[in-house]
Amino acid sequence: MAMMTVNADANALMRWHERLGHLHVAAIKHMVDNGTVGGMEIPAALFKKKFTCLSCMPAKVKVMSYKASAAGKRTKINYERPTSDTCDMGKFLPGLGRMRYFQLIYDEGSRYKWCFPLKSKGDANANTTKLTTELLAAGHRIKSFTSDGGGEFVNTELKLFMEARGIRFDPTHPYTPEGNALVEKLNGVLVNKMRAAMYAADLPNTLWPEVLQYIVDIDNMSPTRALKGKTPSEKLLGTVPNVAKIRVCGLVGFVFVVKAKRSTSCVPRRNQLCCWGSLARQLDIVCFICELGRLSRLVT
Structure with missing residues (x-):
């Protein structure tokens, strides 16, 4: 009509x-x-x-611009308002340990983020409660927790957990992902960086969980305009991050194979590695042993 x-x-x-x-x-x-x-x-x-x-x-x-209405509401206080989201990495299946998803927990005040690879979205509950418990035990005050309306967050277990600790649970309204925009956009930014690093080093897709953690660690040590040039690490922890031990993702190296591990005299005395720094641990260098198809961690 x-x-x-x-x-x-x-x-x-x-x-x-x-x-x-x-x-x-x-x-x-x-x-x-x-x-x-x-x-x-x-x-x-x-x-x-x-x-x-x-x-x-x-x-x-048109829907009213969320950015304009929310710009003045962003908290500047560390730990006060963490937000979380999960992302499906189906294009990179199968990841090491049969990981299919990853979860980001993002501190709005410091822009610091934690990353957790997941086998299923249901595992997000355990990560959220564990990190929240650790932060509260360290004496930090959490006022609210924000997520989208997915079942991995909006469930009785998580609601009761937050209520018992005096934390307001603020899931976004249906069909309004803008309410969780900071972490929603961050998913795409980090995956793009991860994809570029893997492409540059010609790494297999199965390594995406470890490479993504490397990218998250690097991002926490990189300046952002939201903090006027400071790094999330400095804003949250109060110290300037030390990047002296950063390694290029996919750097080729070799590890000596001790005699007891060599089956015959014809076996090479060293195995080839693909290395990258895992900055959350500072001293660890994560290595993928190409010949054996498994991860190893070396301390430098």
């Missing part, structure tokens, strides 16, 4: 509005005042009246 949008007097402004593909009135007025086109005659008095198009109202409606 066609919707009629003509006013009672069938005025010229409405006709031209429809002829010009429902162009907004300000643009039509500009065309008339400046002679942008010829053959258009609209009385000036019509531009002073309230103009309503019943077709434009439902067709052009």
Whole structure:
């Protein structure tokens, strides 16, 4: 059924509005005042009246910008408002340990983030409660916890856990991911960096859980405009991060194989490694032993 949008007097402004593909009135007025086109005659008095198009109202409606309304509400206090989200990494299956998802927990005040590879989204509950318990035990105050409306977060177990500790649980409203925008956008940013690092080093897709953790550690030690050039690590921990032990992701190395591990005299005395620094542990270098197809950790 066609919707009629003509006013009672069938005025010229409405006709031209429809002829010009429902162009907004300000643009039509500009065309008339400046002679942008010829053959258009609209009385000036019509531009002073309230103009309503019943077709434009439902067709052009937009959700109010969340960024503008939320910009002043971001907390600057560490640990006060963590947020969390999960991401499906189906394109990189199977990951080491049969990991399919990862969970990010993001501290809004410091922009520091924690990353947890997951076999299933249901594992997110345990990570959330464990980290929250550790932060509370260290004396930090958590006022609220925000997530999307997924079942891995909105469940009785997590609600009771938060209530018992005086933490307000604020899941976003349905169909409004903007409410969890900080961590939602961060998922894509970190995965893009991870993809670039893996591509540059020609690493197999199965290594995505470890490479993603490397990227998260690096991101925590990188400056951000949200903190006016500070790093999340410095904002949260109070010390300038030391990057002296950073290794290029996928750096090729070799490890000596002791005699007891060599089955015959013909076996090479060293195995090839792909290495990257795992900065959360500072001293550990994570290595993937190519010949054996497994991870190892070396302390430097």
